[in-house]
Amino acid sequence: KQEVTQIPAALSVPEGENLVLNCSFTDSAIYNLQWFRQDPGKGLTSLLLIQSSQREQTSGRLNASLDKSSGRSTLYIAASQPGDSATYLCAVLSFGNEKLTFGTGTRLTIIP
Amino acid sequence: GAVVSQHPSRVICKSGTSVKIECRSLDFQATTMFWYRQFPKQSLMLMATSNEGSKATYEQGVEKDKFLINHASLTLSTLTVTSAHPEDSSFYICSAKTGSGNTIYFGEGSWLTVV
Numbered sequence: 473k474q475e476v477t478q479i480p481a482a483l484s485v486p487e488g489e490n491l492v493l494n495c496s497f498t499d500s501a502i503y504n505l506q507w508f509r510q511d512p513g514k515g516l517t518s519l520l521l522i523q524s525s526q527r528e529q530t531s532g533r534l535n536a537s538l539d540k541s542s543g544r545s546t547l548y549i550a551a552s553q554p555g556d557s558a559t560y561l562c563a564v565l566s567f568g569n570e571k572l573t574f575g576t577g578t579r580l581t582i583i584p
Numbered sequence: 585g586a587v588v589s590q591h592p593s594r595v596i597c598k599s600g601t602s603v604k605i606e607c608r609s610l611d612f613q614a615t616t617m618f619w620y621r622q623f624p625k626q627s628l629m630l631m632a633t634s635n636e637g638s639k640a641t642y643e644q645g646v647e648k649d650k651f652l653i654n655h656a657s658l659t660l661s662t663l664t665v666t667s668a669h670p671e672d673s674s675f676y677i678c679s680a681k682t683g684s685g686n687t688i689y690f691g692e693g694s695w696l697t698v699v
Contacts, residue, residue, distance in 0.1 A: 518629070574690055 474499045474566045478575035485552055486583050493547040493578045495562035500540045503565040507536050507547045510559040510577070519560075520547070552582045587611060588680050590691035597668055597698055605663045605694045607678035612689075613658035614680035619651075622675040622693075631676075634661050668698040 475498045485491050495505070507519045520529045520536040522545070528537045535548040545562055563574040587610040597603045607617055619631045619640075632648075634640040634655035642648045650672075652664040661680070665672050677693040 573692075 474502075474564060474573040476562060476564055476573050476575040478560075478562060478578050480578060481576065482579040482581070484581040484583055487552060487554055489552055490548065490550050491552055491580070493549070493560050493562075493580070495545040495547070495575050497543045497545075497564050497573070499566055500543055501567040502540065503567065505536075505538055505545050505562060505564045507534075507545075508561040508563065510561055549580075554582045554584050556580060557582045588614075588678065588689045588691040590676075590678055590694050592694060593692065594695045595697070597696070599669055599698055600667055602664055602666045603668055603696060605665075605676055605678075605696070607661045607663070607680065607691055609659045609680045609689070612680075612682050614661070614682065615658065616681045617655055617661040618679045619653060619661070619663050620677045620679070622677065631663075665696065668696075670698045672696065673698045 477496045479494050483491065502524050504521055504523050506521045509517045509519050519534055520531055522529050522536055522538040524540055526538060528535060533550040536545060538545045547560060549556060557580055559577045559579045561574050561577045566573060589608045589610055591606045595603055615636050617634050619634070621629050621631050630643050631646045631651060632640040632642040632653050634653045636655050636658050640653040640655065650666055652666060653661065655661040661678060663676060673696055675693050675695055677691055679690040681689070
C-alpha cells in the first residue's frame with residue numbers, strides 16, 4: 473500500500489528566505505506526483521505536476537523535483553512571501569490500484 | 585483518523601446515461617465537501633464546493649446542469665454525471681471537512697469511463 477509522508481508537519485520561516493518542503497513515498501510505481509496548496513477552509517490548488525518520467529518542474533518561484541527511485545520529492549520555494557503561508561500537500565497517483573494518495577501536508581507560515 | 589469513502593471506485597457507463605458517485609464521511613460530520621476532476625496527465629481541478637443543505641458552488645466552466653451535486657446530509661454528498669459523454673471520462677475525487685476545523689480529508693477517487 474502506498475504511503476506518503478511529508479516532513480516537517482509545520483514550518484515557520486522569515487519572509488524572503490528560500491525553503492524546501494519534503495515528500496517521500498513508499499512505492500515507486502507511480503504515474504505522477506503532484507504538489508498542492510491548501511488555504512484554511514478551502515479546497516486544493518494545484519501547484520506542480522511531475523510525471524513519473526520527469527525529474528523536475530518549475531513554475532515561477534516554485535520548483536519541484538522527483539527522484540522516483542528513492543521515493544522522494546521536494547518543493548523549493550524561493551524568496552518566500554507572507555502570501556505563501558498555507559498547507560502544502562503532495563500526492564502520488566499509483567499504478568495498480570490507481571489511487572491518489574496524499575501526504576499529510578506541511579503547514580507553512582511565512583513571518584513578515 | 586477521519587476517513588472519506590468514495591463509491592464506486594470504478595464505473596463504466598454508456599454514453600447518454602447518468603452515473604452517480606457517492607462521497608461519505610465515515611466518522612465525522614462533513615459540513616463542506618469538495619469535488620475534483622482529473623484528466624489523464626493533468627492536475628486535479630476543483631469542480632464545486634458543496635455545503636450541507638445548500639446548493640453547491642461551481643467553479644467557472646463547470647456545467648451545473650451536467651454535474652449535479654447533492655449534499656443532503658452531513659455525511660453524504662453525491663455527484664451525478666448526467667447524459668454522460670466519453671469526454672466526461674475522468675478521475676473524480678471528493679474531499680470533506682468539518683465545520684470546526686480546517687483539516688480536509690480526501691476520498692481515494694472514482695474512475696469514470698464513458699463508452
